[in-house]
Amino acid sequence: MFEELKNFIDASTNLVFFTGAGISTESGIPDFRGPSGFWKTNKPIYFQDFIESEDMRRKSWERNAATKQKITNVQPNIGHLAIADIMSKKPHSHLITQNVDNLHQQAGVPEEKITELHGNSTYASCLDCSTRYELEPIHKAFQEKGELPYCKECGGLVKTATISFGQPMPEEEMNVAQRKTVGCDLFITIGTSLVVFPAAGFPKLAKEIGARLIIINNEETDFDSIADLVIHEQIGKVFSNISID
Ligand SMILES: [Zn+2]
Structure with a gap:
């Protein structure tokens, strides 16, 4: 399973990560x-x-x-650091996050490669x-x-x-997220149950345009059945088990 994840990532050029609260709970940030x-x-x-x-x-x-x-x-954890490391090796990668904690930036992902849907x-x-x-x-x-x-x-x-309750989603960020998803060959969701709009739309879109879909989450999601690989494990454990060339 970890080997398969590594192979998918190694083979990808236009990789998009999509992260939710689950990646930051391991840094002690409550959901x-x-x-x-x-x-x-x-x-x-x-x-x-x-x-x-x-x-x-x-x-x-x-x-x-x-x-x-x-x-x-709070400090970035092994998941944030692994994503930053993988992205540094893939110039066309992008990260879409629902998190507002700035931990991806702290882990070293450059600002221009991050789209924050919730600010x-x-x-x-x-x-x-x-x-x-x-x-x-x-x-x-x-x-x-x-x-x-x-x-x-x-x-x-x-x-x-x-972005507060009742505040419209940021238009520019939504557009970028959509464009990056349409242009990707591998879409990896991490630490999100994918139930809330707009999160739910992206994995579906990725599959529609023919990208591979990987879901890493500690519990089942509604999209597990259409994913190419599903890993139900702690995020830190997943990323301490793979190394990317
Ligand atoms: Zn002003």
């Missing part, structure tokens, strides 16, 4: 949307409410500052002009002076760079 996840006990703040209500923005930043303290110092939680950005802001000064001003962040360039609302 926020999972059965015992954050969103089961905390009511989500919807995008529209964030836009319309200062109270909600206050609540959102309060929560963000608190959560941030809990998940600092990134390690910084903030202006909702109007997309200017990037670091979180630390925002948290500091909020906690010490109760100040909410506004854009210094245009006065717009500043929000963590993640």
